Amino acid sequence: MGSKQSVGIVEPKTAVLGDLRLDNGSVLSPTVVAYETYGTLSPNKDNAILICHALSGDAHAAGFHSDGEKRPGWWDEYIGPGKAFDTNQYFVISSNVIGGCKGSSGPMSINPVSGKPYGSSFPFVSIKDMVAAQKLLVESFGIQRLLCVAGGSMGGMQALQWSISYPDALENCIILASSPEHSAMQIAFNEVGRQAILSDPNWNNGLYEDNATPRKGLALARMMGHITYLSDHKMREKFGRNPPRGNLLNSDSDFAVGSYLIYQGESFVDRFDANSYIYVTKALDHFSLGKGQELTKALSPAQCRFLVVSYSSDWLYPPSQSREIVKSLEASDKRVFYVELTTNEGHDSFLLPNQRQEDVIRGFLNMPVNE
Incomplete structure (x- = not known):
């Protein structure tokens, strides 16, 4: 070897x-x-x-x-x-x-x-x-x-x-x-993510432009998905009930775990497409x-x-x-x-x-x- x-x-x-x-x-x-x-x-x-x-x-x-x-x-x-x-x-x-x-x-x-x-x-x-x-x-x-x-x-x-x-x-x-x-629960998590994208003002029936993509909806979908990838033990170990870094005045969340999920969502939209997220999760659910x-x-x-x-x-x-x-x-x-x-x-x-x-x-x- x-x-x-x-x-x-x-x-x-x-x-x-x-x-x-x-x-x-x-x-x-x-x-x-x-x-x-x-x-x-x-x-x-x-x-x-x-x-x-x-x-x-x-x-x-x-x-x-x-x-x-x-x-x-x-x-x-x-x-x-x-x-x-x-x-x-x-x-x-x-x-x-x-x-x-x-x-x-x-x-x-x-x-x-x-x-x-x-x-x-x-x-x-x-x-x-x-x-x-x-x-x-x-x-x-x-x-x-x-x-x-x-x-x-x-x-x-x-x-x-x-x-x-x-x-x-x-x-x-x-x-x-x-x-x-997929079980009904697994389909449900994906459906919430898809609905977040469909509810974004920039969705435009999936015919959005490069400069006006449904970023917020895709970020929310990623936040939902990311929760399911971790365990309760890992989340407690990593975040507990701690506040985010900085202070509550310059944070979008009261807790470190919320700040982490927001970061995960915002970084995801720079490397993934909202339509693809819908297509691939549907393929998963229909399998x-x-x-x-x-x-x-x-x-x-x-x-x-x-x-x-x-x-x-x-x-x-x-x-x-x-x-x-x-x-x-x-x-x-x-x-x-x-x-x-x-x-x-x-x-x-x-x-x-x-x-x-x-x-x-x-x-x-x-x-x-x-x-």
Whole structure:
């Protein structure tokens, strides 16, 4: 095993792919996917791993775009030489989902008919559509079979969909902090966020201009979402009932946690698009493989080996939802390993440094396929 290092400076890339017929019958033409790669593809093209991101993520999963960049990619802790997804061994691909706003086809893309951004006229996309676009990208490398697809939260849903959409093209599947479908509560949180955007004076039916975007509504949506990513323990530890820095006269909140959420919301609007937030959360809410026997039947086409990881303090995607996946995989006689990690970090646990998580992922990937 090599020492842990960064993958260093990485180059964002864009692939212009073929037409893609979406679940709703619309055709995306062309299909544009933003992506990054880390490591080297083997001569036999049998060492490729696809990383799928969560709601607000993007293709920049590891390394830096420039020497001056302060923060690395969102999963840099786990991707690189000597890390869980060891780029000395694996060729790692990370792509931005379609419907997003970080370079792949989405509401911010230019409509070839009007010459203007699609905005809310962009066709609805599903998790299945996101995976179909990723399949086009993977095929563009000449890769017929992935060693692994991995992702947390929404990324876990994509990984799960991969296993049933393309069972012959996948050897391993890693699902972290995820679910086979949203509960009413999970849908409710997303609906409040969407309504905050729709209520913004600048919404304009999703046809807003660059200089008049629904910033306040998107910031409120992010504040709501961010609450669900943390645990009560983490919030108490980090904020307690403390006042914000400064004094009450120059703060928008009486409490430090409120000031923190306001900051999170305001910083989010500078890097995300309101329409994309609506599109992606709708894709999340509509994703449903069912429960019980229905879920077992939905997962029956899968042929790969699975690792499912949940987190004790995750109340947004609780361990019970991960266990539903495991139970149905076992019922359909699939090879599945399950680990519940004890953490205090809430839903964000899968993104944060955790030696146990690193060991579990590395051990799973290095385990002989027939075990």
